Amino acid sequence: MEIFALFIGLILSLGLYELNSALALHASGDGLKQRAGLTEDRTGVGVSDEGSSVECKLQGATRLPAFSMDGDYVVGGVFSIHHYTYTVTNNYTTMPDPIRCSGSINSRELRFSRAIIFAIEEINNSTKLLPGIRLGYQIYDSCASVPVAVHVAFQLSSGMDPVFHAGEKCSQSGKVMAVVGESGSTPSISMSRIISSFNIPLVSHFATCACLSDKQQYPSFFRTIPSDQFQAAALAKLVKHFGWTWIGAIRSDSDYGNSGMASFLKAAQKEGICLEYSESFYRTNPRSKIQRVTDIIRRSKAVVIVAFMSAGDLRILLEELSLKPSPPRQWIGSESWVTDPELLRFSFCAGAIGFGIERALIPGLRDFLLDLPPSKVSASPVLTEFWEEQFNCRLDKSVSDKNICNGTEDIGRIQSPYSTTQFRITNMVYKAVYAIAHAIHNAVCQETHSITQCDKLTSVEIKEVLNQLKKVKFSQNGYDVSFDANGDPVATYELINWQKTESGSIELVTVGHYNASLPEGQEIHINRILTWVEGGTQVPVSVCSDSCPAGTRKVLQKGKPICCYDCALCPEGEISNATDSSDCFLCPKEFWPNAKRNICLPKPVEFLSFNEGLGIILCAFSVGGACLAVLTAAVFHRHRTSPIVRANNSELSFLLLFSLTLCFLCSLTFIGAPSDWSCMLRHTAFGITFVLCMSCVLGKTIVVLMAFKATLPGGNVMKWFGPPQQRMTVVSFTFIQVVICTLWLVLSPPFPMKNLTTYKEKIILECALGSTFGFWAVLGYIGLLAVFCFVLAVLARKLPDNFNEAKLITFSMLIFCAVWVTFIPAYISSPGKFTVAVEIFAILASSFGLMLCIFAPKCFIILFQPEKNTKKYLMNKT
Incomplete structure (x- = not known):
């Protein structure tokens, strides 16, 4: 819209100019028609019918070229040789004067214009390219002004002769075949819109706006410099390469700056780069606006500044920044200014880096x-x-x-x-001239039998030159020249670094290259050491928030860009193994994070081991209990003929001691890493040995009751519960438990498993019950026998013997029942390996209870009170 408005304004200005001219001539009575007898056609060209020829005269004032030379075919050139134009205030009462240039000469642009002359002279002296044909040139100074550039475009489109003659109608003589220029994108856009209507190619050496690749709007535009679309992507990758995520951005308020920065911001967003500010200005803006931009730069926290600007705009900004000390800033530049030698005088920009066109040897x-x-x-x-x-x-x-x-x-x-020795953009001018020359060559020359013949009298349509320009592909001084469908060349850049010399001056040093045709991630290649802002050797840091280390994740700060965040520790069970991770992820099922939560380690496997303190203590009690039972059996065997041993059914006592030994030892199967066999053995061995023990205790209790009944007159009960019946009772009760255990093992046996739910940070190796019903059936059967024994023992506890074993059995069964009643809630609530420890404790506690309550008093009498180990003492009634 801005360009369109400018274009309309220019047309209106030209219209007012022509109107004022006509009014002035008419008022003076000496108009063009009256003086020369001219008529005027619709093209705005004056036509005279006097004589045999027709005289044509262009309306308006003609701008004189800065450099010109006649030729068979003419190449146009437009450059901003001057920096400014004089400001003129129009009063709309007199004809405005032509726009005049002001300011100093732009040495760089002058070099560009002279490069055209050099290339054309080189082509004219060539015997291979356009032999026998002489190229001319018309090079104009646009004064860095869009209106002047537009005026020149109209003039180049119409022809350069102010007065010329033709036959039937005015034909345009000396019209250019193509135009080289302009250096800026905005004037190139304006010029291209005009001359494309006449199919005149415009080949720019420095206009990089990506918008110019649109062939619908600019069908005759070409360029030898890569589009900003490539440069913007390259700058974003460069910023990402050095880890900068918090930057400032400034741009020229022109088509070049606005379009280029828009492309850069789009590419930067994909790379995760955030902007603290984005400001624009143009060299003609009031100083107050430029001061506002410099104030923003001074106050900002972003160390890195990406400047997508023309050299003229940046020069004004740097001049303003130099008036007042500013914090050190790392400048990142586009190719329009990063290779401009005139800006090297700003020493505070030392360390600047950016992409420049590759140096060339001409x-x-x-x-x-x-x-x-x-x-x-x-x-x-x-x-x-x-x-x-x-x-x-x-x-x-x-x-x-x-x-x-x-x-x-x-x-x-x-x-x-x-007078520089580094030709970068100059080579783009040089290649543009040669591209035009090759297009003209292909349009007017023919090769027959390896001999090239060119006819300079051939009437060449400019459209043919345009079509040939699309197809050119050649190599000049080792540099390939061709255009893609959008009129763009292959994008390659040099990475330029502003480095201070020992004398204190700044020089441009090539430190790397960029090639857009290489695979993703390999486009940038750095082959030399860079120097940074203030001569530093370390890459400056420019981030909104410091990087989050591994083990944490980024939490965005409310209302701020995504580059501003806090670092939060990963939740329990999750890790992040990279810096600046946005999310944490869960460890695999059998793994757990380390303390820093940056790696997953295998979970420690836990089980009741023989090597740990608790396992050693339980082993000691288990073995000690078994030894105590064996020792007691030895004492009983040594005194097996004594009254106290014989009175307590020695056969059941020895069987009970044997079962208690097994009970003590079966607890050892609960210690150690669970396996298929240990899981099945520990539960079945425990169930069977304890039933054997309870059967023996039950047999002894029944014997006590039967013995008491047998002492009554006429009693003959003992014959019904003699030794064979006692053995059968023990075997029968034990066999039932064997059947229960067998069914359990066959249908759903216990098996080893990894418990991952009790503790999140470790694995518990334990034995799964398989069938829960089988487990509780085994325990329930043991409990049933224990209760039965306890009831019988209670009934016999007050029998009138001096040494009544029923009392001892009562106490033992009371302890046994108390232990296993408390075992159930403790077993259910104990976590991990402590579940096994509780089960072992219950086995040992109940075994020791039976051992001590039943056999300790007898052993005490046998060993320490032998006087009581007599039949008389035992038969005494209390």
């Missing part, structure tokens, strides 16, 4: 640029002005000025962008 060009004898300089107003600016002297000796040039001045001895 044989003979520097000698041509330095070949400026006084005669050549005096013949050109532009060269005269440039010479006088460079040496601060006057060439015109007629002017009364003491500072007259003495003829010893040498342009090669001064530091000037004009």
Whole structure:
């Protein structure tokens, strides 16, 4: 819209200009038609019918070229040789004066214009390219002004002769075949919209706006420099390469800056880069606006600044920044300014990096640029002005000025962008001229029998030159030149670093390359050490928030960009193994995070081991209990004929001691890593040995009751419960438990398993019950026998014997029942390996209870009170 409005304004201005001219001529009574007898057609060209020929005259004032030369075919050129134009206030009462240039000469742009002359002279001297044909040139100064560029575009489209003749109608003589220029994108857009209507190709050496790749709007536009679309992506990758995520951005308020920055921001967003600010201005803006931009730069926290600007705009900004000390900033530049030697005087920009067009070697060009004898300089107003600016002297000796040039001045001895040895953009100009020459060559020349013949009298349609330009593909001085469907070349750049020399000056150093055609992630190649802001050797840090280490995740700060965040520790069971991770992820099922939560480690496997303290203690009690039972059996066997042993059914006592030994030892099967066999053995061995034990206790209790009944007159009960019946009772009760255990093992046996739910951070190896019903059936059967024994023992506890074993059995069964009643809730609530420890404790506690309550008093009498170990004492009634 801005360009369209500018274009409309220009047309209106030209219309007012023509209207004022016509009114002035009419008012004076000496109009064009009255003086020359001219009629005017719809094209705005004056036509005279006098004589046999028709005279045509262009309306309006003609701008004179800065450099020109006649030729068979003419190449146009438009460059911003001057920086500014004079500001003119129109009063709309008189015809406005033509726009005039002001300011100093832009040495770089002057070099570009001279490069066109060099290339055309080189082509004219060639025997291979356009042999026998002489190219001419018309090179104009646009004064860095869009209106002037548009005016020149109209003039190049119409022809350069102010008055010319034709036969039946006015034909345009000397019209250019193609135009090289402009350096800026905005004037190139304006020019392309005009000259594309006439199918005139515009080949730019420096207009990089991605919008110009649109062939619908700019069908005749080509360029030898890559589009900003590639440069924007390259800059975003460069910023990402050095880890900068918090940057500032400034741009020229022009098509070049706005379009380029839009492409950069899009690419930067994909790379996760955030902007603290994005500001724009143009060189003609009031100083207050430029000061506001500099204030934002000074106050910002972003160390890195990406400047997508033209060299002229950035120069004004840097001049304003230099007036007041500013915090050190790392400048990242586009190719429009990062290789501009005129900006190297701003020492606080040392360390700047950016992409520039690759340096080129153009044989003979520097000698041509330095070949400026006084005669050549005096013949050109532009060269005269440039010479006088460079040496601060006057060439015109007629002017009364003491500072007259003495003829010893040498342009090669001064530091000037004009005389640089690094040809970057100049090579783009050089290639543009050669591309146009090849297109004309292909349009007017034919090759027969390896001989090229060109007919300069051939009437060439400009559209044919346009079509041939689309197809050109050649190599010049080792540099390939071709255009894709959008009129763009292959994108390659040099990575430029502003490095300070020992003398304190700044020089441009190539430190790497960028090639857009390489695979993702390999486009940037750095082959030299870079220096950074303030001469530092370490990459500066420019982030909103410090990187989150592994083991944490980023938590965005409310209301701020995604680059501003806090670091939160990963939740329990989750890790992040990379810096700046946005999420944590769960460890695999059998793994658990380390303390830093940055790696997953195998969970420690836990089970009741023989090597740990608790396992050793339980082993000691288990073995100790078994030894105690064996020792007791030895004592009983040693005194087996004594009354106290014989009175307590020695056969059941020995069987009971054997079962207690097994009970103590079966607890050992619960210790150690569970396996298929240990899981099945521990539960079945425990169930069977305890039933054997309970059967023996039950048998002894029944024997006590039967013995008491047998002492009554006429009692003959013992014959019904003699030794064979006692053995059968023990075997029967035990067999039932064997059947229960067998069914359990066959249908759903216990098996080893990894318990991952009790503890999140470790694995518990334990034996799953298989069938829960089988487990509780085994325990229930043991409990049933224990209760039965306890009831019988209670009934016999007050029998009138001096040594009544029923009392001992009562106490033992009371302890046994108490232990296993408390075992159930403890077993259910105990976690991990403590479940096994509780079960072992219950086995040992109940076994020791039986052992101590039943056998300890007897052993005490046998060993320490032998006087009580008599039949008389035992038979005494209390």
